[in-house]
Amino acid sequence: MEKARKKKIMISIIASILIICIAVCGYIYKVFVIDAKHIERVFTKKSQVSKNSSLKYPFDDNSVNILIVGLDKASNRTVYDMHRTDTILFININFKDKKVKGISIPRDTLTQIYKVEKWDKINSAFGYGGGEKKEGFIYTMETVSKLLGGMPVDYYVGFDLDAIRKVVNILGGVYVNVEVPVRVKTKWVDIDLKPGYQKLNGIETLYYALWRKTPGGDIDRIRRDKELILSVFQQLKESNKIIKLPEIYWKIRKHFFTNLSLQQITSLAYFAQSINKEDMVFESIPGTYFNYAGVSYWKPDYEGIKKLVKDLLGYDIEIDLQLPERFKYVPRIVKHKNTNSSKKTINQNLQTTNQENQKKTEEQTQQSSSIDNSLPAQNSENPSTGDTTAKVQQSSQVLEGQQTLPPTNSQRSLYENQDQNSSVQSGFSSSAASDVNSDVYSQGR
Structure with a gap:
């Protein structure tokens, strides 16, 4: 009798466990398969990340706006406590029309930063908000929203540099039509990419996506990255690997930052599998490069953004921004068409600096002599001149030696103290940004 009772209890326990397992599996199947395939159900209620957001242009339930943010954060970059957004892409996904439309915003875009009301490069908004650990994404989203005339930003997806490398490696590499040569040699990597269609691994794809040493600087990079995204998308679609992206995300989720749920990410993967490359359009906000106080900025064209x-x-839309007077009439940067002319201009600037330093030294020497004639006579060939020349030549050598290093940020804002170690390189990389008009949008129309 006792054995029969224990047997019934055991059967009841096993049955209960089976029922629970079936219920859990059924729920998971419903959430991540049935519901996820109907993206309009998953995104019915959009989350508002900021109570201060003013929705001037509310989108219907058939679309969602997501901000894609690439951070200059990597496992081998431990200098900065705070990071910046090197890639900023506003995306509108329309479920009904099955269209994806994106607007890229250059990292050097001059705009008013959310809350602090200071005018700075848009990639500094993330740091003003305290980075990924505080409100960095909210600050970036609100700053982008204001630049785009109050367009709502519902969600964000941030990723670091290691994410790109690992995703591509997990996928087994990607085929890319490399448009420009990329030469990078550091203690970590040695990359020498030639133009042409070829298969790239994770680290090669990363450095190609970051490469800005071209006449158009960041604007050229945005255009190449657009082609890179479309090419990778087409390969993933043809190989049916898009649906594996949620699984890949979960494996390396420590390299991602998002307010999307796993169900929403899965739903986006199903949606991506259902559209074609031709359904995706990416543009960039128009503007021009200019130089202010030795720093290169991208001045946005507000009328062009409206169009x-x-x-x-x-x-x-109406853009509630007015460029401060001090930025309106600064001369635009002179473009250096080739490396030789750039080096020539740099050398001329260094020679001018040398001459000015020598002149100041001579004036100081004369003043010192007139104050106290009893001091020992100094060498008429000012010894400091040789030191200055040596420093100038050393700086020139450092510049040439660092031309193959990966691009770094250059801006004078709250990060200025953090960037002192790379000031020699970043100072000239920003001046190499040119008097280039953004024709990405006009060419695309």
Whole structure:
């Protein structure tokens, strides 16, 4: 009798466990397969990340806006406590029309930063908000929203540099039409990419996506990255690997930062599998490079942005921003068409600096002599001149030696103290940014 009772209890326990397992599996199947395939259900209620957001242009339930943010954070970059957003891409996904439309925002875009009301490069908004550990993404989203005339930003997806490398390696590499030569040699990597269609591994794809040493600087990089995204998307679709992206994300999720749920990420993967490359359009906000106080900025064309948003998304927007007077009449940067002319200009600037330093030294020597004639006579060939020349030559050698290093940020904002070690390289990389008009949008129309 006792054995029969224990047997019944054991059967009941096993049955209960089976029922629970079936229920859990059924729920997971419903959430990540049935519901996830209907993206309009998953994104019915958009989360508002900021109570201060003013939705001037509310989108319907058939679309969602996501901000893609690439951080200059990597496992071998331990100098900075705070990081910046090297890639900023506003994306509108329309479920009904099955269209994806994106607007790239150059990292050096001069704009008003959310809350602090200071005018700075847009990639500094992340740091003003305290980075990924505080409100960095909210600051970036709100700053982008204001630049785009109050367009709502519902979600964000941030990733670091290691994420790109690991995703590509997990996928087994990607085929890319390399447009420009990329030469990088550091203690970590040795990359020498030649133009042409070829298969790249993770680290090669990363450095190609970051490469900015071209006449158009960051604008050229944005255009190449657009082609890179479309090429990778097409390969993933043809190989049916898009649906594996949620699994890949989960494996390396420590390199991602997002307010999307796993169900929403899965739903986006199903949606991506259902669209074609031709359904994706990426543009960039128009503007021009200019130099202020030795720092290169991208000055946005507000009228051009209005036209871009109207043509791309169908909204008539008003941009509540007015460029401060001090930025309005600064001369634009002179473009160096080739490396030799750039080096020539740099050398001329160094020679001018040397001459000015020598002149100041001579004036100081004369003043010192007139104050106290009893001092020992100094060598008429000012010894400090030789030191200055040596320093100038050394700086020139450092510049030439660092031309193959990966691009670094150059800006004078709250990060200025953190960037002192790389000031020699970043100072000239910013001046190499040119008097280039953004024709990404105009060419795309």
